[in-house]
Amino acid sequence: xxxxxxxxxxxxxxxxxxxxxxxxxxxxxxxxxxxxxxxxxxxxxxxxxxxxxxxxxxxxxxxxxxxxxxxxxxxxxxxxxxxxxxxxxxxxxxxxxxxxxxxxxxxxxxxxxxxx
Amino acid sequence: xxxxxxxxxxxxxxxxxxxxxxxxxxxxxxxxxxxxxxxxxxxxxxxxxxxxxxxxxxxxxxxxxxxxxxxxxxxxxxxxxxxxxxxxxxxxxxxxxxxxxxxxxxxxx
Numbered sequence: 001x002x003x004x005x006x007x008x009x010x011x012x013x014x015x016x017x018x019x020x021x022x023x024x025x026x027x028x029x030x031x032x033x034x035x036x037x038x039x040x041x042x043x044x045x046x047x048x049x050x051x052x053x054x055x056x057x058x059x060x061x062x063x064x065x066x067x068x069x070x071x072x073x074x075x076x077x078x079x080x081x082x083x084x085x086x087x088x089x090x091x092x093x094x095x096x097x098x099x100x101x102x103x104x105x106x107x108x109x110x111x112x113x114x115x116x
Numbered sequence: 117x118x119x120x121x122x123x124x125x126x127x128x129x130x131x132x133x134x135x136x137x138x139x140x141x142x143x144x145x146x147x148x149x150x151x152x153x154x155x156x157x158x159x160x161x162x163x164x165x166x167x168x169x170x171x172x173x174x175x176x177x178x179x180x181x182x183x184x185x186x187x188x189x190x191x192x193x194x195x196x197x198x199x200x201x202x203x204x205x206x207x208x209x210x211x212x213x214x215x216x217x218x219x220x221x222x223x224x225x
Contacts, residue, residue, distance in 0.1 A: 043217035103148045107159035
C-alpha cells in the first residue's frame with residue numbers, strides 16, 4: 001500500500017517554542033492531506049484539510065494562526081505549532097488521500113508532542 | 117446529529133466469538149466507505165473498503181446498506197490480536213473525510 005512518512009515521531013519542547021511536523025507521501029501524489037489531533041483515550045479530531053498550492057481549511061475551533069499548515073508540493077505538507085503551550089500536548093497524525101485508489105486514506109505514524 | 121456515528125463500546129468478547137459493529141452516516145451523498153483499525157497510540161491502518169455488494173477478507177466481512185445508511189463489520193473467530201479500536205470512515209469525493217469516534221474491541225482469553 002501507499003506510504004506516508006511523518007517526522008518527527010516524538011517531540012519534547014519548552015512552552016513558547018514552535019514545533020514543525022512534516023508529512024510526506026512517499027510513492028504517490030497527495031493533492032489533499034489532513035491533519036488530526038488525538039488526546040488520550042479520545043477519538044481522532046480533524047484539525048484541518050490541506051490542499052496543495054492553496055490555503056488550508058480549518059475546522060471550527062482550530063486557530064489557524066496557531067497551527068500553520070503549508071502544502072507547497074504534491075508530496076509534502078507541514079504543520080507548525082506556534083508558541084506551543086502544555087495544553088497543545090497531544091498526538092498529531094497526518095493522512096493523505098490517494099485519488100487513484102477510491103479515495104483511501106493513508107496515515108503517517110504520528111507525532112507525540114509534549115510541551116513542558 | 118453527527119455525520120458518522122458508532123457505538124464506542126467497549127465490546128468485550130471471548131476468543132473465538134463472532135462480533136459485529138455498525139456505523140451509521142447521515143449524508144446520503146457519501147460515496148466511499150472504509151473500516152480502519154487503530155491500536156493504542158498508533159496511527160489508523162486501513163482494514164478494508166466497504167462495498168454495496170459486501171466484501172470479505174478472511175475472518176472479516178464488511179457490508180454497506182445505502183438505503184438505511186449504515187455500514188457493518190463482522191469479525192469471526194475473534195483473536196486476542198483483534199483487540200483494537202475500529203474506525204468507520206465515510207468519504208464524499210473531493211471533500212473532507214469523516215471519521216466515526218471508533219468502537220473499542222477487547223478480546224478476552
